[in-house]
Amino acid sequence: MEAVRRIAGRALPLARADVDTDQIIPSHWLKRLERTGYAEGLFEAWRRDPAFVLNDDRYRGAVILLAGANFGCGSSREHAVWALLESGFRAVIAPSFADIFRNNALKNGLVPVELDETTTGRLVALVRADPATEIAVDIERRIVEAPGVRPSFEIDDFARTRLLEGLDDIALTLRYEVDVAAYERKRPEWLPRVIAP
Amino acid sequence: MGSALSEKIWERHVVRRAAGEPDLLYVDLHLVHEVTSPQAFEGLRLARRPVRRPELTLATMDHNVPTNDEPPEPISAKQIEAMARNAREFGIRCFPMGSPEQGIVHVISPQLGLTQPGMTIVCGDSHTSTHGALGALAWGIGTSEIEHVLATQTIAQTKPGTMAVIVDGALPADCAAKDVILAIIARIGTSGGVGKVIEYRGSTIRALAMEGRLTISNMSIEAGARAGIVGPDNITFAWLEGRPYAPKGQHWEKALDDWRSLATDPDARFDREVKIDARRLRPYVTWGTNPAQSVTIEDRVPEPDALPADARDSARRALAYQDLRPGTPVRDIAVDAVFIGSCSNARLDDLRAAADVLQGRHVKPGIRALAVPGSMRVKADAERMGLDRVFIDAGFEWRDAGCSMCLGMNPDILRPGERCASTSNRNFEGRQGPGGRTHLVSPAVAAATAIAGHFALPSDLR
Known part of the structure; x- marks a missing residue:
């Protein structure tokens, strides 16, 4: 994962609640064997509507997605995160996130920023009034910067460090191999093993 | 203060705990299917990492397999072939298309008796919450986490909160478990369970057969919950006994004693409680x-x-x-x-x-x-x-x-x-x-x- 410290640029005002991962990337895109090739599938169904905000050229090149509450609910598909990243988004600002989506985002360096409804609404109003408005997400200082708004957001120390240093989770865990092996020696003997019954 | 069932299972599986970090949990069973796993296996190959515990891993093909006599269309076929190839290469047991044990991953694992009370189970599929019906702590993960579990048999997670949904009373004759869970979701909303494990409690849940409990746990994710769980009881034990992977003989007796100790303590406190009167439910649409x-x-x-x-x-x-x-x-x-x-x-x-x-x-x-x-x-x-x-x-x-x-x-x-x-x-x-x-x-x-x-x-x- 690449280290990420600060994200700054235009923001796309999606501003819908309960956006499920089936909308972010429909299931027929999940047949790929790679981690890439999903940008075209991002919000595929909604994009067919010319009035959909992603088709608005004024927001082209946006790096931040402004969404409604419970963003990324439903399916666990990490492809949703890959599609957003491949389409240039580096952060999603929303009043709340679904748990699995948040985990998937953090694993890939897409920053989930939780801000309350009022603050998210103000950011949406700002970029609707002027699509060129620059919004910045500063992971190190845990703040969002926009003209006239400077809210702080919460991100736990561990997730923040991982983002700032771009750490590989597996390598991190493999350092605790001794602990894992010790745990394995104490597991109850009746627990199932997937061999021929 | 006592602990809830989900907290007990969590504590039993902590491999490493450090201040300011998520807990590192041991995974007792990792279920794998063809759609969310190819990139994880590719990651292992690139890093030259083996699967740490292939015998705690089970693969099948369910998401894009055809259900009639037609062959899979070419793109799906590639993913199905990749699953078979990855299982072979990494030494994982796979029930492929055509196997008498093949099926939806959340149906086959309980049916084989692989899903047991007190276990931690993960799968790259949000409906992994299904397995909570048997008193297991089970949740869906993404592809990066799949790779992590394959490589380490552990997963780093922040501890979830607890929530009790208490359903009491006799269910009207034309209502089913599906109506109970749809009623629960209608009440608490699609994000009502975010960050929490929902324990389904009450006389209605106790009276449900295992199939009904599986339906309810399955849709925990539809309320945004990290997982759903039902306390193991005699219905659970009777359902498990004799299944291919269920403990046998002395192990069965030991396991029963252990499973009985898992129940939520009488003085446990949940972060949130919701009560539903089953007698007033109607079929939902x-x-x-x-x-x-x-x-x-x-x-x-x-x-x-x-x-x-x-x-x-x-x-x-x-x-x-x-x-x-x-x-x-x-x-x-x-x-x-x-x-x-x-x-x-x-x-x-x-x-x-x-x-x-x-x-x-x-x-x-x-x-x-x-x-x-x-x-x-x-x-x-x-x-x-x-x-x-x-x-x-x-x-x-x-x-x-x-x-x-x-x-x-x-x-x-x-x-x-x-x-x-x-x-x-x-x-x-x-x-x-x-x-x-x-x-x-x-x-x-x-x-x-x-x-x-x-x-x-x-x-x-x-």
Whole structure:
């Protein structure tokens, strides 16, 4: 994962609640064997509507997605995160996130920023009034910067460090191999093993 | 203060705990399927890492397998081949297409007795919450986490909160487990369980057979919960005993003692409690595009302006997508297709409930009706009971096991604009095929609707 410290640029005002991962990337895109090739599938169904905000050229090149509450609910598909990243988004600002989506985002360096409804609404109003408005997400200082708004957001120390240093989770865990092996020696003997019954 | 069941399981699985970090948990069982795993195996190959515990890993193919005699279409075939190849290369047991044990991953693991109380189970699929019905702590993960579990047999997670949903009272005769969970989601909303493990408690849950508990746990994710769980009891133990991977002999006795100690302590406190009176439930039908947008079959499609302010926008969008007019009685909504299947409702009890309604009747002409058993084992059991004849004679297609029309990754999809009564778990836009319109119902209501041509209860049929 690449280290990420600060994200700054235009923001796309999606501003819908309960956006499920089936909308972010429909299931027929999940047949790929790679981690890439999903940008075209991002919000595929909604994009067919010319009035959909992603088709608005004024927001082209946006790096931040402004969404409604419970963003990324439903399916666990990490492809949703890959599609957003491949389409240039580096952060999603929303009043709340679904748990699995948040985990998937953090694993890939897409920053989930939780801000309350009022603050998210103000950011949406700002970029609707002027699509060129620059919004910045500063992971190190845990703040969002926009003209006239400077809210702080919460991100736990561990997730923040991982983002700032771009750490590989597996390598991190493999350092605790001794602990894992010790745990394995104490597991109850009746627990199932997937061999021929 | 005592602990909740989910907290006890969590504490037992902590491999490493450090201040300011998520806990590192041991994973007792890792379930793998063809759609979310290829990139994880590729990651292992690139880093030259083995699978740490192949014998704690089980693979199958379910999401995009065809459920009829046709071969898989070429792109799906590649993913199916990749699953078989990865399982071989990394030494993982796989139940491929054509195996008598193949099926939806959340149906086959409990059926084999692999899912047991007190275990931690993960899978790259949000409906992993299903396994909580047996008192396991089970949750869905993404592909990066799959790779992590394959490589380390552990997962780093922040500890979830606790929530109790207490359902008490006798369920009305025409209501099923599906109606209980749809009622719960309608009450707490699609994000009501975010960050928490929901423990389903109360006399209604205790009285449910394992199949019903599996349906309820399955849809915990539809309320946003990290997991759902039911305290193991005699129904759990009776259901498990004798299954292929269940403990045997002395191990069985030891396991029973241990499982009995898992129950939530009487003085445990939950972060949130919700009470539901089962006696007042009616069969539910979703009208919208998320599983909380539902009413009972006696109701009408709601008027968005009559809903709470924060629900109006999405209700309007949902009604436009679903092509429904506010005020329409639910029973007046006609359907084009009926789907009985999915990890919510494709176990033997579900098929039997539908067959009871279909017996001696015929699907209304013009309606496409699909019955897709959750596993090849369920299919074989159903055929032994003659249920296949009931479905076929009623005009249903009787298929092989798979996820099928629940998520439209194989050719079983709705055409644009088609309306479907479905026993699956998600009514998201386009979920069953681009432009398709989904209404979630129980197996009995799905069957009655197939006969009537519009939403109906079995008791509505002449």
